């Protein structure tokens with residue numbers, strides 16, 4: 001029997017940007033607690049991620065960016081890269097572990113060792129552009145995973161769904177000129193990072209949603225624009241930038257999704273993966289800042305991946 005892999009790295013819980021920062025270690029603790037309470041842990045195959053190596057990171061980031069992150073890493077204390085994004089002594093290995101988890105997820109599903117995978121990691125990655133960190137993100141883990149599938153396994157078509165409430169500007173920036181990647185992002189607009197609403201591209205599908213959009217509006221957007229595009233593209237692998245900050249209880253944003261909406265969109269992606277690529281799907285945690293809602297939402301997401 002082929003299982004769902006749950007991948008993390010120990011240092012993901014040690015990256016800490018201060019007591020009042022919403023992107024906190026408590027997020028992973030809440031996910032862990034809720035998945036244990038839901039009886040989900042025994043249904044999963046647990047993996048500790050290796051660190052991504054620089055060659056894997058530099059498929060999607062400039063050598064200058066990578067060097068800047070490595071050299072900014074502090075021995076003690078905290079160093080800010082922008083007002084929202086800071087490094088402590090564990091941030092570098094956490095970010096490398098997050099990207100390494102996404103790479104391992106691709107390895108497991110493409111080698112038939114797992115049906116699909118969820119990477120319960122932080123820092124998130126989807127705001128990190130080719131040349132700069134941004135918005136709590138250092139290395140773009142989902143982009144590193146896509147590039148690994150394309151370059152190491154020779155895949156020709158990888159589709160990425162980003163349902164985080166914020167536009168996946170980093171992923172768009174990295175794959176803007178690469179039609180081997182179909183990128184679909186749903187996001188509150190106008191809202192941080194104030195990008196994506198006027199992109200014109202045949203392989204980038206940006207779906208801006210007004211503040212207050214609920215699950216019905218979200219499901220319509222996915223059904224009408226994302227699913228037909230994925231069907232036409234026929235991906236060999238599906239990746240998800242799984243942010244849960246479009247939840248109605250999230251403190252940073254203003255959409256109104258609930259756990260059932262995350263279960264629904266996950267089921268839709270599992271169905272698409274079954275139709276086009278033997279079920280190959282890797283999901284990587286991005287945002288989600290009400291830790292209780294995050295724990296509940298991730299549990300439903302992983303439950304759908306594992307089919308339990």
Ligand SMILES: [Zn+2]
Nearest residue numbers: 164166245287
């Ligand atoms: Zn977000």
